[in-house]
Amino acid sequence: MVTLKQLAKELNVSISTVSKALNxxxxxxxxxxxxxxxxxxLYNYRPNxxxxxxxxxxxxxxxxxxxxxLNRFLAKxxxxxxxxxxxxxxxxxTCISNESLTKEKESLQLxxxxxxxxxxxxVAEESQIKNEVxxxxxxxxxxxxxxxxxxxxxxxxxxxxxxxxxxxxxxxTKSLIEEGRKHIVFISNxxxxxxxxxxxxxxxxxxxxxxxxxxxxxxxxxxxDHQQEIKSLFKKNKNIDGIxxxxxxxxxxxxxxxxxxGLKVPKQLSIIGFAxxxxxxxxxxxxxxxxxxxxxxxxxxxELLIKRIQNTGPxxxxxxxxxxxTLVKNESTL
Numbered sequence: 001m002v003t004l005k006q007l008a009k010e011l012n013v014s015i016s017t018v019s020k021a022l023n024x025x026x027x028x029x030x031x032x033x034x035x036x037x038x039x040x041x042l043y044n045y046r047p048n049x050x051x052x053x054x055x056x057x058x059x060x061x062x063x064x065x066x067x068x069x070l071n072r073f074l075a076k077x078x079x080x081x082x083x084x085x086x087x088x089x090x091x092x093x094t095c096i097s098n099e100s101l102t103k104e105k106e107s108l109q110l111x112x113x114x115x116x117x118x119x120x121x122x123v124a125e126e127s128q129i130k131n132e133v134x135x136x137x138x139x140x141x142x143x144x145x146x147x148x149x150x151x152x153x154x155x156x157x158x159x160x161x162x163x164x165x166x167x168x169x170x171x172x173t174k175s176l177i178e179e180g181r182k183h184i185v186f187i188s189n190x191x192x193x194x195x196x197x198x199x200x201x202x203x204x205x206x207x208x209x210x211x212x213x214x215x216x217x218x219x220x221x222x223x224x225d226h227q228q229e230i231k232s233l234f235k236k237n238k239n240i241d242g243i244x245x246x247x248x249x250x251x252x253x254x255x256x257x258x259x260x261x262g263l264k265v266p267k268q269l270s271i272i273g274f275a276x277x278x279x280x281x282x283x284x285x286x287x288x289x290x291x292x293x294x295x296x297x298x299x300x301x302x303e304l305l306i307k308r309i310q311n312t313g314p315x316x317x318x319x320x321x322x323x324x325x326t327l328v329k330n331e332s333t334l
Contacts, residue, residue, distance in 0.1 A: 002043040011035060062305060063116035064094045065107045067124050067151070072248070072276060073294050074122065077149060080298020081120055088306050090117075099125040105135045117309045118145040120301045123153055129192050145308040149301045151194050159304045160320045161297050165195050168290045168325040169202035172272045173244055175327065177210055179270055179334045181242035184213065187230065187254060188246035189220040199246040199274075220250065230257050245273035255283045255332055270333040277328070285331030297323050 008015045013032065021028045021036035022045075028036075039045075062085055066074045082092050093116060095107035104124045111119070119139065127133070133153040140146055140158060149161040169186075176184050186203040190196035200217060207215040216237075220229045230253050234240065245251035251273020255265060263269050265285055272288045280287040300321050308316075 002040075002045050007036065007039055007043070007045065011039060058309070059115060059117050060089055061091045061093060061116045062302065063107070063111040063119045063121075064092050065097055065104060065119060065121035066094065067097050067099045067122055069096050072279060073150075073274075073292060076276070076294035077122075077298040077301070080295035081302045082298075083295075084299040084302035085306070088302075090302075090306060097124040101126040101130060101132055108135055108139050112139055112142055112144055116144070118147070118305045120147045120149065120298075120305055122149055123151040123194075125151075125193060127153070128194060145305060147301045147305040147308070149297055154194070157318055159301075159308060159318050161301045161304065161323065162320065163195075163292050163297070163323050163325050165198035166202040166205075168274075168327075169199040169244055169246070170206045171202075172290055172327055173203050173206035175333070176242040176244070176270050176272065177206065177213070179242070181270060182213065183216070183237070183239045184242035184244065185216045185218060185233065185237070185240055186244050186246065187218045187220065187233075187250040189222060189226065189250055190247050191219040196246050203244050226250070227253050227257060230254050231261070234258060234261055234263070241269055243269065243271045243273075245271070248273060248275045248279050251275055251287055251289075252279065252283050255285070255287055259284065265332050266334050272327070272333060280328070280330055283332065288330040288333040289328050291326040291328050293323055293326070 004015050004018050008018045011018065017028060017032065018036050021033045022040060024033065064078060064081055066078060068074055078094065085092050093111060095111070097104040097107060101124055104127055108119070128151060133156050136146055136153060136156045136158070146158040147161065148158060152160045152162060173184060184207065186200060188196050188200060191200065204215050207213045218233055220226055226249060234257060243254050245254055251271060255271045258265055258269050258271070265271060272290065274292065275287055275289040276291065280289045300323065304319065304321065
């Protein structure tokens with residue numbers, strides 16, 4: 001394998017010049033950069049990443065910890081992270097916490113031993129329920145920056161990327177009220193999570209602002225029969241004419257159950273849920289959705305972390321970036 005020293009010798013320039021030319025340094029003239037890159041390409045030169053890591057004390061690798069790989073939203077965020085990281089020459093290592101506090105801690109410890117330069121993560125359900133955040137603070141104290149997305153720990157001082165969860169359900173509920181819906185129900189199986197709480201608060205605010213309406217919140221536990229719970233809801237409440245679902249599965253199950261029970265959607269019942277276009281297409285009729293722009297969230301998180309890793313000057317104040325959701329009208333609303 002050819003080395004920088006060999007390239008420099010053949011070009012009759014210094015090793016430093018070759019290195020700077022390969023990294024597009026403004027200190028090196030265009031002609032020299034061209035010659036260096038052409039020779040490097042001819043010999044199929046590849047930088048020794050291990051050596052660079054030792055020299056620069058950087059691995060050019062990002063640790064990503066997500067709670068559930070089967071969640072389509074999280075998978076799309078991961079796609080956005082990888083694509084943006086790759087643009088900047090970074091690789092990613094992904095760990096799955098499976099909603100476990102213990103596995104989340106183990107993943108941080110495993111990668112914080114010099115394997116990565118920083119972390120992008122969404123907090124595990126168990127960590128949020130128990131409100132345990134010390135493992136995040138310890139990681140940051142070690143000099144490894146963290147960027148949290150979607151589910152975040154507000155008590156931890158780090159960069160965050162979130163969506164407008166409160167506003168999204170507030171506006172979605174208002175849109176059903178404007179349709180003339182009088183009995184709007186909020187369904188959630190993520191009520192223990194930060195995002196679930198914000199979405200429920202947004203719904204409640206929109207309902208309470210209208211003195212003619214009363215809030216109805218249905219919280220479904222993970223271990224419950226999701227479909228049976230929603231079927232029972234319809235049978236016990238014949239006057240339901242609107243549903244806001246805090247999660248994808250609740251919205252898809254609600255629309256399919258309503259149709260199976262003979263309810264006409266959207267003539268008798270309007271339904272809105274958090275879902276992607278592909279998930280919306282699974283429902284018949286197609287679901288009106290609150291779109292979260294997952295790939296954008298991933299890209300912004302990666303950009304924030306890389307900037308934090310590369311910042312050699314005074315530490316900047318931490319940032320919270322809010323990605324606006326979009327209400328995408330479809331066949332389940334008027």
